Amino acid sequence: xxxxxxxxxxxxxxxxxxxxxxxxxxxxxxxxxxxxxxxxxxxxxxxxxxxxxxxxxxxxxxxxxxxxxxxxxxxxxxxxxxxxxxxxxxxxxxxxxxxxxxxxxxxxxxxxxxxxxxxxxxxxxxxxxxxxxxxxxxxxxxxxxxxxxxxxxxxxxxxxxxxxxxxxxxxxxxxxxxxxxxxxxxxxxxxxxxxxxxxxxxxxxxxxxxxxxxxxxxxxxxxxxxxxxxxxxxxxxxxxxxxxxxxxxxxxxxxxxxxxxxxxxxxxxxxxxxxxxxxxxxxxxxxxxxxxxxxxxxxxxxxxxxxxxxxxxxxxxxxxxxxxxxxxxxxxxx
Numbered sequence: 615x616x617x618x619x620x621x622x623x624x625x626x627x628x629x630x631x632x633x634x635x636x637x638x639x640x641x642x643x644x645x646x647x648x649x650x651x652x653x654x655x656x657x658x659x660x661x662x663x664x665x666x667x668x669x670x671x672x673x674x675x676x677x678x679x680x681x682x683x684x685x686x687x688x689x690x691x692x693x694x695x696x697x698x699x700x701x702x703x704x705x706x707x708x709x710x711x712x713x714x715x716x717x718x719x720x721x722x723x724x725x726x727x728x729x730x731x732x733x734x735x736x737x738x739x740x741x742x743x744x745x746x747x748x749x750x751x752x753x754x755x756x757x758x759x760x761x762x763x764x765x766x767x768x769x770x771x772x773x774x775x776x777x778x779x780x781x782x783x784x785x786x787x788x789x790x791x792x793x794x795x796x797x798x799x800x801x802x803x804x805x806x807x808x809x810x811x812x813x814x815x816x817x818x819x820x821x822x823x824x825x826x827x828x829x830x831x832x833x834x835x836x837x838x839x840x841x842x843x844x845x846x847x848x849x850x851x852x853x854x855x856x857x858x859x860x861x862x863x864x865x866x867x868x869x870x871x872x873x874x875x876x877x878x879x880x881x882x883x884x885x886x887x888x889x890x891x892x893x894x895x896x897x898x899x900x901x902x903x904x905x906x907x908x909x910x911x912x913x914x915x916x917x918x919x920x921x922x923x924x925x926x927x928x929x930x931x932x933x934x935x936x937x938x939x940x941x942x943x944x945x946x947x948x
Contacts, residue, residue, distance in 0.1 A: 625663055628865040628907045632876050633664060635912060636863055637786060640878065640930040641735070645671040648947050650780070654705075655766075656737030657712060660693040662701065664737060675705030676733070678712040681722065688723075711748045712738075713758035716765050722751060729769040732780050736766070739788045741867075744842065745797070764849060771853040774883050781883045782947045791864060791873035792831045793838050799824050801841055811844040814899040814919050821918035832873030835864055835904065836917040842877065843899060854884040856891040858937050859898050860930060864915060865907035880934065882941050894937045902926070 644650065651673035658665045658677055665675055675698060679691040686692075691709045698705045708721035715721045719728065740746070740759070747755040770783065802815050802824075818836040830837065839862055850857050860878040867874050884891045895902060899919070903926050906915030916922050927933050941947055 625661075626868050629867065629874070631907050631911065632863055632865055633667065636876075636930055637664075637878065638667065640860075640934060641668060641671060641784070643931045643934070644784070644947075648942070648945075650734065650947070652735035652784075653731060653733050654735045654737065655733045656735075656786075657739055658694070658737070660690055660697060662694070662697050665698075665703065666701065669701060669703065672703060672735075675703055675707075677705060677707040678715055679707055679709060680711060681709065710751070711758075713748055713762040714750055716762050716769075717758060718751075729766075729773055731777065732770055732773045732783060733766070734780060734783045735786070736783065737786045738763075739786070740790070741788075742790050743792050743794075744789045744838075745793070760845075767849055767853050767855070771855075771883070780947065782941060783881050785877075785879040785881060787842075787877045787879070789838075789875050791835050791838060791875040792829055793834070793841070794828075795825050795830050795834075796827050798830065798834070798837045798841060799826070802837065808844050808847065810897060810899055811840050815840050817900070818917070818919035831871075835862070835873075835875060836919055838875060839904065839917065840899060846879075847893060850881070850891060850893075854888060854891050856882045856884055856893065856940070858894045858934065858941070859902075860933055861902055861926070862904045863907065863912060864904060878930070880941065882947075892940065894940070 641652070645652070652668070652671055653674045653676070654665065654672050655676040657679070658675070660679070665672060677694060677698070679694050681687040682690045688709060691707050694707045698707065708715045708725060708727060710722040715727050720726050744759060745757050746759065747757045750756050774781065807815070815837070818840070822834060822836065824830065824834055824837060843859070858880040863876040865874050865876065866872060901921055901923070903914045903920050903923055904917045905912050905928070912928060914922070914924070914926060914928070927936065
């Protein structure tokens with residue numbers, strides 16, 4: 615089974631920098647300025663590392679935990695529930711993969727899954743490839759992650775239509791910086807790509823071409839960035855979700871053999887009268903430099919096709935403030 619939310623997860627200094635120096639300042643800014651608390655959905659593990667860090671900003675946790683390989687396969691989820699209770703945070707922990715639970719509407723114990731309110735903070739911290747398969751309850755291997763993301767966005771839209779608020783939410787997406795060469799070549803050769811994606815990929819391919827086959831492990835982050843950008847915009851358009859894309863942050867996990875890719879997005883439901891959502895900033899793929907965690911912190915590390923901009927704001931709060939007027943009015947997020 616996929617270990618996307620396994621309690622065997624071990625934190626590392628680079629991930630800690632992303633969490634504390636990139637995610638936290640932005641989450642704190644939104645919390646403090648707009649007086650909001652987050653409804654968190656993610657895979658915090660039994661140690662609840664990020665939940666503990668953001669405890670005062672969180673009002674509710676929706677968590678997912680895999681079956682333990684121990685004789686008592688519920689031991690991880692029971693520990694997670696106990697630790698949530700000790701923290702004094704309201705929440706629920708589902709037994710099973712994120713993908714299966716949200717798609718099937720129940721966990722391995724039959725606990726019903728149903729979203730009743732808008733989730734304001736998704737922390738989708740996958741430790742493997744975006745298209746990785748999971749072992750399902752019927753012992754089959756299926757790549758369900760894309761469908762699970764579509765499901766939670768549909769759930770978000772339904773809840774927003776029902777309640778009318780809140781209109782915003784944040785997505786933290788972490789995946790392994792790895793993808794199959796054959797699959798990405800097929801995708802990027804599609805005639806359905808956004809014009810921006812197609813142009814960007816043409817430039818990148820001339821500089822750092824994709825081989826015919828094999829896994830691309832940390833070597834072609836530009837292709838993963840293009841793939842996800844094009845895919846997510848397609849997902850966001852239908853529910854009319856405007857999105858601010860923060861710069862991609864690359865880092866290494868427990869070793870150089872574990873390259874990771876982290877993306878933060880601020881999302882807002884559009885007005886019913888709007889013909890199309892808005893995506894910021896313009897010409898994102900080409901003009902916004904990717905970042906990387908190194909010995910001195912978070913710094914620019916351009917991918918092929920990106921126009922180097924040494925004046926790019928490396929503060930997540932400063933980044934948001936450039937576009938804040940679109941998402942707020944009269945001191946409120948709207």
